[in-house]
Amino acid sequence: MTKLLITRRIAEPVLAQAEKLFDCTVRDQGGLSVEEAADALRHYDAILPTLGDEFTAEAFELAGEPRCKILGNFGVGYNHIDTDAAAKVGVAVTNTPDVLTDATADIGMTLLLSTARRAGEGERMVRAGQWEGFGPKVGLSTHVTGKTVGIVGMGRIGQAVARKCHYGFDMDVIYFNRSAKEVGHPAKRMDTLAELMGAADFVVVTVPGGAETRKLIDADALAAMKPEGIFVNISRGEVVDEAALIDVLKRGAITGAGLDVYENEPHVPADLIALENCVLLPHLGSATTETRQAMGQMALDNIIAWSEGREPPQKVN
Ligand code: GLV
Ligand code: GLV
Numbered sequence: 001m002t003k004l005l006i007t008r009r010i011a012e013p014v015l016a017q018a019e020k021l022f023d024c025t026v027r028d029q030g031g032l033s034v035e036e037a038a039d040a041l042r043h044y045d046a047i048l049p050t051l052g053d054e055f056t057a058e059a060f061e062l063a064g065e066p067r068c069k070i071l072g073n074f075g076v077g078y079n080h081i082d083t084d085a086a087a088k089v090g091v092a093v094t095n096t097p098d099v100l101t102d103a104t105a106d107i108g109m110t111l112l113l114s115t116a117r118r119a120g121e122g123e124r125m126v127r128a129g130q131w132e133g134f135g136p137k138v139g140l141s142t143h144v145t146g147k148t149v150g151i152v153g154m155g156r157i158g159q160a161v162a163r164k165c166h167y168g169f170d171m172d173v174i175y176f177n178r179s180a181k182e183v184g185h186p187a188k189r190m191d192t193l194a195e196l197m198g199a200a201d202f203v204v205v206t207v208p209g210g211a212e213t214r215k216l217i218d219a220d221a222l223a224a225m226k227p228e229g230i231f232v233n234i235s236r237g238e239v240v241d242e243a244a245l246i247d248v249l250k251r252g253a254i255t256g257a258g259l260d261v262y263e264n265e266p267h268v269p270a271d272l273i274a275l276e277n278c279v280l281l282p283h284l285g286s287a288t289t290e291t292r293q294a295m296g297q298m299a300l301d302n303i304i305a306w307s308e309g310r311e312p313p314q315k316v317n
Contacts, residue, residue, distance in 0.1 A: 001022065001023040002021075002022045002023065002045045002046060002307055003022070003023045003025070003043070003044045003045045003046070004018060004022035004023065004024050004025070004044060004045065004046045004047070004048065004303065005024075005025050005027065005040050005043075005044040005046075005047045005048070005049075006018060006024060006025070006026045006027070006047075006048045007027050007031075007032055007040075007047065007048065007049045007050060007053050008026075008027070008028055008050055008074070009026060009028045010048070010074060010292070010295075010296035010299075011289075011292060011293040011296045011297075013293065014293065014296035014297050014300050015296075017300060018048075018300055018303075021304065021307070022046070022303075022307070025044070030052065031051075031052030031053045031054065032049065032052075032053040032054060032055075033054055034054045034056055034058050034059045034062070035059075035062065037049075037053055037054050037055045037056070037059040037063075038058075038059045038060075038061075038062035038063040039063075040068070041055075041059065041060065041063035041066035041067070041068045041091070042063050042064070042066055042067055042068075043067060044067065044068050045067060045068060045069060046068060046069065046070045046071075046072065046303045046306065046307070047068055047070070047071050047072070048071075048072045048073075048074060048299050048300065048303060049071055049072075049073055049074065049080075049081070050073065050074040050075050051075050051077065051080055051265075051283075052080065052265075053080060053081075054080060055071060055080060055081040055082060055086070056080075056082050056085075057082045057084075057085040059082075059085075060082060060085035060086060060088070060089055060091075061085070063089070065089065066089055066090075066091060068091055069090065069091060069092065069306065070091065070092045070093075070094065070302070070303055070306045070312065071086065071091060071092070071093045071094070072094050072299040072300065072302040072303040072306075072312070073093060073094060073095050073096070073299060074096060074295055074296060074299045075095060075096055075100075075286070075295065076095050076096055076097045076100055076104075076157075076208075076286075077095070077208060077209055077235075077236060078093060078095050078210075078316060079208070079209035079210045079236055079238065081093055083316060083317035084317070086317055087317045092306060092312055092315050092317065093315070093316050093317045094299070094302035094303075094312045094313075094314040094315050094316060095314055095316050096294075096295040096298040096299055096314065097156060097314060098156060099291060099294035099295055099298055100285065100286035100291050100294075100295060101156045101157050101160045102160055102291075103285065103286050103287070103288045103290075103291040104157050104160075104206075104234055104285035104286055105157055105160035105161045105163075105164055105206075105234075106164075107234055107260055107281065107284055107285045108157075108161045108164075108204050108206070108232060108234045108260075108285075109161070109164050109165075109168075110258075110281075111232045111234065111258030111259070111260060111279055111281065112144065112149070112165075112202050112204065112230070112232050112258060113144060114258060114279045115230050115232065115256045115257065115258035115277075115278070115279045116141060116142045116143075116144045116202065116230055116256070117141045117142070117144070118139055118141045118256075118277075119279070120278075120279040120280075121139075121276050121277075122139050125139075142201075142228065142230070142255065144169055144171075144202075145169045145170055145171070146169070146170050146171065147169075147171055147172070147201040147202065148171060148172040148173075148174060148199060148200050148201045148202070149161070149162070149165040149171045149172070149173055149174070149200060149201070149202045149203075149204060150174045150175065150176070150190070150196045150197065150199060150200025150201075150202065150203045150204070151173065151174070151175040151176070151177075151203075151204050151206060152175070152176050152193065152196065152203065152204070152205045152206065152207055152216070152217070153175075153176075153177060153205065153206045153207030153208070153213075153235065154175045154176075154177035154181045154183070154187075154189075154206075155177075155206060155207070155208065157206040157234070157235075158175065158177070158204075158206035158207075159181065159183055161204050161206060162175065162183060162185070162187055163183070163185070166185045166186070166187075167185070171202075172186070172188075173185070173186065173187040173188070174187070174188045174189075174190055174196060174199055174200060175187055175188070175189055175190065175196070176189070176190050176192070176193050176195075176196040177189065193216070193221050193224075194220070194221065194224040195224075197221050197222070197224035197225050197229075198224040198225065198226065200225075200226075200229065201226070201228060201229060201230070202229070202230045202231075202232065203225065203229065203230070203231050203232065204232045204233075204234065205217060205231075205232065205233045205234065205235050205239055205240070206234060206235050207235050207239055208235065208236070209235060209236030209238050209239055210236075213235075213236075213238075213239045214238050214239065215238070215239070215240070215241045216239050216240075217231075217233075217239055217240040217241065217244075217245070218241045218244055219241060219244035219247070219248075222241075222244055222245060222248045222253070222254065223248070223253070225248070225253070225254045226254075227252070227253060227254065227255065228255050229254045229255060230254065230255050230256045230257065230258070231245065231254055231256070231257045231258070232257070232258040232259075233257075233258075233259050233260065233261055234260045234261065234285050235261060236261050237259075237261045237262040237263040237264070237265060238263055240263070242262065242263045242269060242272075245257060246269060246271045246272060246275075249272075249275050249277060249278065250271070250275065255277065256277035256278060256279070257275075257277070257278045257279075258278070258279040258281075259272070259278065259279070259280055259281065260281045260282075260283055260284060260285050261283055261285075262283075265283060266282070268280060298314065301313070302314050302315070
């Protein structure tokens with residue numbers, strides 16, 4: 001019987017189906033280290049991994065000729081898997097696009113709104129018993145409706161954020177993306193990242209992670225933002241130079257940041273935690289019950305397709 005390793009507990013109905021079809025091992029002890037990933041590649045026919053499992057080039061090297069033939073990743077992002085190294089030794093990699101697009105875009109809106117309207121600060125004030133009552137100047141913040149949102153990476157998630165900003169909040173949409181996108185509502189493509197950063201009231205980063213976008217948002221990009229600007233990242237921490245972001249926030253060179261992702265999760269720099277003008281979430285983008293079940297199902301469906309000799313529908317390498 002095909003041996004399947006599931007690296008974290010996923011939704012029960014999906015687990016139950018997996019256990020009917022495969023000889024399943026469910027691990028639930030945090031991410032696989034490089035050595036553990038290599039070991040898993042040697043001992044299982046298929047693996048259902050997720051973010052935090054280190055399927056790096058080194059892991060594939062250590063694994064030699066792996067027994068494993070497919071990594072059915074739970075998640076749209078797969079920057080924790082070296083897909084080229086996988087392909088070289090005949091390991092297919094699949095992901096879970098589409099099913100998490102709206103949930104992730106909704107977290108983008110949550111961060112945009114809560115950072116702009118200083119909801120985190122206000123909440124902390126109420127809980128600390130420090131609220132002294134309504135006043136014309138208490139908790140003043142930035143208006144969102146009608147402003148300009150700048151989207152970095154106009155993929156599925158970027159387009160969903162754009163849609164919500166345009167239809168829900170009457171915002172002007174500008175974007176930076178390798179290719180132009182026809183999105184069914186006005187959206188202006190900017191020629192350079194600096195132009196985008198400088199023209200937007202709110203910047204929302206939705207590019208995929210990986211080598212191509214590592215530190216795309218560097219000190220220069222951040223320096224182009226308006227002092228009123230608010231920066232939101234719902235993609236991957238590695239896309240942003242975190243030290244440069246902390247620097248502009250500390251200096252008040254931008255107004256605030258809403259972050260769902262960090263360079264070294266789950267580590268969040270103390271400097272960020274100390275900043276009142278940041279809203280910090282623990283990588284919740286896809287974390288709705290419905291979405292997480294759909295992601296598990298899609299990851300498993302890809303493994304089932306492979307086990308039946310079909311092409312896994314969401315193959316990425
Ligand atoms: C979550 O961040 C994912 O990549 O699905
Ligand atoms: C990410 O995969 C996206 O589709 O935007």
